[in-house]
Amino acid sequence: MERFPEDWQTALVLVAHPDDPEYGMAAAVARWTASGKHIVYALASSGEAGIEGMDPATAGPIREEEQRTSAAIVGVDEVEFWGFPDSEISNTAELRDRIRTTIARVRPDVILSLYGGPEWAPGMPNQRDHMEFAAAVLEAYDTFDGERPRWLFENGPAATHRVDVSDQIDVAVRSLAAHQQYLSVLDPDTPVVEQARRQIDMVTGDGFCGFELKRSHS
16 A cells, blocks of 8 residues: 655545544544644444434434544534434435536535445445445545545545554544444443444554555546
8 A cells, every 4th residue: 555645735524423523534534633634534424323223313412512623533523413314315317416516615625525435345345324424525536626636535444655653643533432322222232432442453554554546537
């Protein structure tokens, strides 16, 4: 893998749900913000369908607050939620327009998006929301009427570039563990910090985060 580019200042993280950045990108984000880079999070949904047994009207605000707390831990203070329906995200013209509008406003040098492939590994299917959202990001980028960001990466298993995050593992664990209510329902038998540690260790093997370059524009 190549080293992730460093000659940029602003990144736009585009994801479908709360906790999506923390499951694979948080350690890299922490490194970048510590070096003075500006990161913006934009989420298609509030993850309101993500807490089993909880009414979406209650779960949505909880998940938004957990995401803001989580983002702040890794140095991100700009987090926006677009209000698309959780578990029903589709690659629509409306979603692509929102993506393009956000790109035009933030004017990022680099976009960091979700993995859009069908499987993370054999027997580990990707979520439909993720696949639809990732496809919308690529299409919005390709049809963007303006100066495109220099790079578009997906955070996924087919990484082409790596970020050394050996010093950011603990802060990434704290960031994911901030999704306290979500994780405590997802796996009530495992302490939240233990769940977070296990996930971060899995995605930062050998002290690196991996990203796949999907688009570039000079």
